Amino acid sequence: MTELDVGWAERWIRQAASDLKAGRDELTELDRRIGDGDHGNNMDRGFTAVVAKLDGQAEPLETVGQVLKLVATTLMSTVGGASGPLYGTAFLRASKVVDQATADAGHLVSLVEAATEGIVARGRAHVGEKTMVDAWQPAVEAAESAAESGDALAVLRAAAEAAEAGAVATVPLVATKGRASYLGERSAGTEDPGARSTAMLLAAAVTAAEGAAA
Amino acid sequence: MSVALVLVSHSTRLADGVAELTAEMAPDVVVRCAAGDVDGGLGTSLERVQEALDAALAGAASAVVLADLGSAVLTVESALEIDPDLTRRVRLVSAPFVEGAVAAAVTAQQGAQLEGVVAAAEDAARSIGPEPVYELVESSGAEGPPVAATGTQGEVVPEPGAPSSGAADEVSTVVEIRNPLGLHARPAAVVARSVADFGVPVTVEGADATSVLALMSLGTTAGQRVTVTARGEGADTAVALVTGLIEGGFGEA
Numbered sequence: 001m002t003e004l005d006v007g008w009a010e011r012w013i014r015q016a017a018s019d020l021k022a023g024r025d026e027l028t029e030l031d032r033r034i035g036d037g038d039h040g041n042n043m044d045r046g047f048t049a050v051v052a053k054l055d056g057q058a059e060p061l062e063t064v065g066q067v068l069k070l071v072a073t074t075l076m077s078t079v080g081g082a083s084g085p086l087y088g089t090a091f092l093r094a095s096k097v098v099d100q101a102t103a104d105a106g107h108l109v110s111l112v113e114a115a116t117e118g119i120v121a122r123g124r125a126h127v128g129e130k131t132m133v134d135a136w137q138p139a140v141e142a143a144e145s146a147a148e149s150g151d152a153l154a155v156l157r158a159a160a161e162a163a164e165a166g167a168v169a170t171v172p173l174v175a176t177k178g179r180a181s182y183l184g185e186r187s188a189g190t191e192d193p194g195a196r197s198t199a200m201l202l203a204a205a206v207t208a209a210e211g212a213a214a
Numbered sequence: 215m216s217v218a219l220v221l222v223s224h225s226t227r228l229a230d231g232v233a234e235l236t237a238e239m240a241p242d243v244v245v246r247c248a249a250g251d252v253d254g255g256l257g258t259s260l261e262r263v264q265e266a267l268d269a270a271l272a273g274a275a276s277a278v279v280l281a282d283l284g285s286a287v288l289t290v291e292s293a294l295e296i297d298p299d300l301t302r303r304v305r306l307v308s309a310p311f312v313e314g315a316v317a318a319a320v321t322a323q324q325g326a327q328l329e330g331v332v333a334a335a336e337d338a339a340r341s342i343g344p345e346p347v348y349e350l351v352e353s354s355g356a357e358g359p360p361v362a363a364t365g366t367q368g369e370v371v372p373e374p375g376a377p378s379s380g381a382a383d384e385v386s387t388v389v390e391i392r393n394p395l396g397l398h399a400r401p402a403a404v405v406a407r408s409v410a411d412f413g414v415p416v417t418v419e420g421a422d423a424t425s426v427l428a429l430m431s432l433g434t435t436a437g438q439r440v441t442v443t444a445r446g447e448g449a450d451t452a453v454a455l456v457t458g459l460i461e462g463g464f465g466e467a
Binding site for chain 1 (some may be wrong): 257260261425
């Protein structure tokens, strides 16, 4: 598959909303152990609001960027804690690099890169600090490696698989950023909730693209 | 008033309380709060931040923003990212919430421009400092509660009201604090405003009299005698102004 269109972007977000609702309790449990226990509810609430905004559009959105910008502003307004501004900034930066109706493999690499840059800039976190950056950064590297194929779906798959592995790899880490860092050594042994929700989000992008391919 | 203040807090009561404090010390400064999440619970909301910024900028040329905890900072940064034009008129400062807000408000009240208000807010951390504000005083058994020292030990203190000169053009007067709580927030603000308006640098016990936080950090109490000093042209009038205010007890004594 060489390109994904604005329909994919909408399906991605609706799939993410559905997956985050299904994963709400898992995220909440992770966050309860090493955070303040609201990540599952926050993400569910945010993406439910995004879906309501998509449903309420009078005119169909024309570009992938428009979809991502709507996600960004809605998440910033509705998701409490740090994850609203972090994911909001990720989607806002991503929206600026795919300002057209379709996205090819190169656009998708840029999308993941821009989202990650946004999160790093806003959260001032780096790889290894047990944050969502530990899922995003490997996703960037995998997407860049897969770009040569020119296959948009392959780029997304590579990014999602790397994010999944990155999230799992946060389990033994000791948090040095964010609220989990207050726990010090006790934060080891639990997966980072933000890295987990990142993996869910990118997996939903693949599911939505596979729907288009089928 | 050219610089407004925007207080971004997780708690509406925290923001309102700080706004109340700044309103007393800097009554003419536009202060807007963006506090609580969309449901009014603890948290921050982008929309509330955007509304507060709009309202503040409607009444002022620029705005200084203080945020209380991590995600409040992130929310303000998000608002600035969404509307990059705001960054020309809005500055998010790295400052302690209460002290920074007070310093910014008083400085804005004195007519400072954006950079001056930003600097005052960011400098406010120094008023807290790395050391405890009050050293614990060890009580020595039968001698009863310790008595707070007034004035500096070993220093010959002239009589109140009698101006004296140290350096050639220096004017200095010792005056007794009359109001029960000393130079707390409101009196400190009155002094700071008056000195700033008058335009001649004055110190109280060495503290810059245009700085509310510096005056408050003196921790003065009723009955304590403080030295008011100024230098150069207008020094005697400036010292008289401040000693007059202190002797007047700020309507509290």
